[in-house]
Amino acid sequence: xxxxxxxxxxxxxxxxxxxxxxxxxxxxxxxxxxxxxxxxxxxxxxxxxxxxxxxxxxxxxxxxxxxxxxxxxxxxxxxxxxxxxxxxxxxxxxxxxxxxxxxxxxxxxxxxxxxxxxxxxxxxxxxxxxxxxxxxxxxxxxxxxxxxxxxxxxxxxxxxxxxxxxxxxxxxxxxxxxxxxxxxxxxx
Numbered sequence: 001x002x003x004x005x006x007x008x009x010x011x012x013x014x015x016x017x018x019x020x021x022x023x024x025x026x027x028x029x030x031x032x033x034x035x036x037x038x039x040x041x042x043x044x045x046x047x048x049x050x051x052x053x054x055x056x057x058x059x060x061x062x063x064x065x066x067x068x069x070x071x072x073x074x075x076x077x078x079x080x081x082x083x084x085x086x087x088x089x090x091x092x093x094x095x096x097x098x099x100x101x102x103x104x105x106x107x108x109x110x111x112x113x114x115x116x117x118x119x120x121x122x123x124x125x126x127x128x129x130x131x132x133x134x135x136x137x138x139x140x141x142x143x144x145x146x147x148x149x150x151x152x153x154x155x156x157x158x159x160x161x162x163x164x165x166x167x168x169x170x171x172x173x174x175x176x177x178x179x180x181x182x183x184x185x186x187x188x
Contacts, residue, residue, distance in 0.1 A: 002114065003121040004048075006130045007040060007143030009179075010157045011150060016127055018151035021052070025149045030176035031073065033145065038077045040143070044084060045119050048111065050126025051090035054100075057081065062098050087114070089129050108136045131159030141185050142167065148178040 009026050010016050017023050029037070041047075049057065064070060064078035086100040089107040096102045103110050111133055114122060124130050124139070133139055144157065167184035174180050 002045070002117060002119050003140045004111070004115055004124055004133065004138050005044070005121055005141040005143060006124050006134070006139045007141075007145075008125060008130075008157055009145045009147060011154075012146050012148055013150045013152065014157050015151050015154040016157050018154040021155065022151075023056075025151055026147055030179070031071070033175040033177075033179055033181075034071075034073050034077070036173075036175070036181065037145075038073050038080070041077065041084065041123070042080055044121055044123045046114065046122040047084055047086045048114075048122055048124040048129065049086060049088045050129035051088065051093060052128075053126035054086075054088045054090070054093075054096070058096075058098065089126075107132055108138070111138055112136075127155045127157070127159070134159055134165070135161060137165075137186075139165075139186060141170070141183060143181065143183050145175075145179055145181045 008016050011018070011025060018025055061078050061081040064081070065075040067074070070078070082098050084099065086098070087103055087110070088096050088100055089103050089110070091104050093102065107129060111124070115138060124133055130139070166187040168187055169182065170185050171183040172180065
């Protein structure tokens with residue numbers, strides 16, 4: 001059975017985007033944090049995206065390695081992003097590219113099916129998609145990279161839940177700029 005990991009950058013007050021889908025609060029990550037994200041992505045066998053996150057990622061990373069100021073880690077991230085199999089869950093788009101499959105039907109049924117397969121870990125991203133997986137009890141690990149900024153509202157990392165989810169702390173790490181990463185596994 002595959003592990004499902006929900007990992008995102010977020011504000012200290014718990015938002016992945018400020019009002020208006022503004023993600024400018026995060027600024028460019030430190031080299032150490034970017035390398036951590038690269039390592040995390042390279043360890044993933046499959047990436048699951050909601051529409052908004054897909055549109056954000058696919059607007060830059062297909063050619064991110066061709067930018068004149070791209071660092072070696074950014075070049076590797078772009079290559080890894082293109083090569084990693086991806087599934088986009090959306091009923092409003094009709095075309096995806098770059099080693100990606102589109103699912104327009106029941107996201108929870110498809111994520112449950114994918115989790116039951118043999119294979120490496122899967123990352124899930126996008127607040128709506130991850131929120132549905134969270135409510136269905138499908139998330140095995142939460143990774144929070146909390147940035148030292150308060151935005152007061154926007155798109156929350158966590159969704160409203162029907163039941164408590166008990167977690168075990170697996171790792172804590174501090175990065176330059178005051179970013180604190182914590183990893184938790186779901187207690188089953």
